[in-house]
Amino acid sequence: MSIKRKRRFHAEVATSSLSDIMFFLLLFFLIISTLANPNVIKMTLPKAQANEKTNKQFISLSVTEDKKFYIDKEPVAFDALESTLMSKMNGEKDQTVVVRIPFNLQVQDLVDVLQIGVRNNLKFVIATSPK
Secondary structure (H helix, E strand, O other), rough: OOOOOOOOOOOOOHHHHHHHHHHHHHHHHHHHHHHHHOOOOOOOOOOOOOOOOOOOEEEEEEOOOOEEEEEOOOOEOOOOHHHHHHHOOOOOOOOOEEEEOOOOOHHHHHHHHHHHHHHHHEEEEEEOOOO
16 A cells, blocks of 8 residues: 655745846836936036035035026026025025036136125035046
């Protein structure tokens, strides 16, 4: 008399849907990483050896090569730059203004922008790219 043994149950993990999930996660993180800093206008920044990142609340002031001024991606005329900047500050002197200016613009253009900060006693930081 032969006794048949029952087949043992083997646990299996279905991995066919894991690749789909990984693909969607990859797409999600790629899209989110491109939206990480929406207030930046693309330009070539000056290079520096020591870069420091700011985690504080800041206002982005960008100057393009054709001397157009933007505060948080909103175009502003140079004559109205100071008043617009002060209205964005909302009376908070603790906020930092990050100046993004192309490396090939004249120094006088940078000084003109920084004079606004000196007159109003504001904190200005010049954005650079790693060397």
